[in-house]
Amino acid sequence: MKYWIGILGSLFIPISQAGVLEYGASLDQSVWKMTTDTPLECRLEHIIPGWGKGAFVSHAGKNTNMDFELKPLRPQARIQTVTVRSMPPSWRPGVAESGISKVRFYKQFDGLVNGQAAWTMLDELEGGYTPSFLFRDWYHQNQPITVSVSAVGFRSTYQNFLGCMQSLLPYTFEDIAFTILNYEKNSDELTPYSKRRLAMISDYLKADPQIDLALVDAYTDSMGSKWPNQQLSEKRANSVKKFFTGLGVDEKRVKIEGHGEKQHVATNETERGREVNRRVVISMQRWTPPEFNVEKTASR
Structure with missing residues (x-):
């Protein structure tokens, strides 16, 4: 199920393979950016062209915490179960995709992955893998859809994110x-x-x-x-x-x-x-x- 959109350049066009509509950043589109770096919150964002954006977020507090927020350009139209999987990079042929978690997306709210599953997504990205969300899109007549989070450009910004987390206040x-x-x-x-x-x-x-x-x-x-x-x-x-x-x-x-x-x-x-x-x-x-x-x- 691995796909590349780099040949399309900066123009994003969703690809449909075997009836699955796929969204993700191409090689030249993939950008990770620290949008919040304070003692209260660390936020690392990634744009998913044509679909929305995702962000890893950690907050001040006594307990270790991590969320991944998936924010679409169009609101969630219904409640549904979403499969989160990790796709191997192209330089590891023959490696199978693996499951990360199943989560619930709620109507009118952003998707949310928290706790251990969010940490697993970070580990997969650091290893060059592509965490992907698989579900059916109400806006496309319930067609299967894959929304992917690119690992390109992730590692360098991830170090800044970890540095921010070390500076979070240990209380709320x-x-x-x-x-x-x-x-x-x-x-x-x-x-x-x-x-x-x-x-x-x-x-x-x-x-x-x-x-x-x-x-x-x-x-x-x-x-x-x-x-x-x-x-x-x-x-x-x-x-x-x-x-x-x-x-x-x-x-x-x-x-x-x-x-x-x-x-x-x-x-x-x-x-x-x-x-x-x-x-x-x-x-x-x-x-x-x-x-x-x-x-x-x-x-x-």
Whole structure:
């Protein structure tokens, strides 16, 4: 089932062999490009002429993750099962094609291959093989169709993709969106654990421009007088803001407020309770386009 379209030059014409409509980049059309290279997302894209594009995507987080998104020019017209296979390169005659996975394509959503199957596709491409999607095309009277991902030009850009993955933050927005930091007694000095946590939040703030506001609310225990405690809470809130802005975060994205000894969350009768009450609460608001939310939720 291997095919070449290089003889067609830059003009793409789908080929039909034995009743199968085939789409894929020719030798001179095959391009891989890093379209996102940030501590939050790595995206490696490939154009499939006449059909759409595919992309390998990995996101920040504690767990290793990999997706391959297959985005057609025309939306999926129905739900169907798709076979993903690996086709051998022309310089390995006699080698048989092999199966990678079976996936579901959902109506009105991009195709998605995730987890181990996506990693297998990467390995096959690195070895010069061609991962291909086999299904029936509603737009061509249910004719069998093969959509192929070319290995030409893949290896050099793949190294950049791996480098990007090594720089992904090991936590997500959900991991740091609401954080409570604690202080040493009678001080605006954070505890060692809270300092590490604050550094994590700062890294994420710098990397994610969609976080439009970080709210910093500071509190004290009830030891001492109310007015000094109010001033201390404001000092603590300001110290967090200075930490953020000192690392390049726009001060307009940080809003602070000191609450003094109000809103205790534990008893002030014990040292442990007072330690819990000496705190700063950081909560972040993130703007996300509605269409992104809907598509991601449904496609996963």
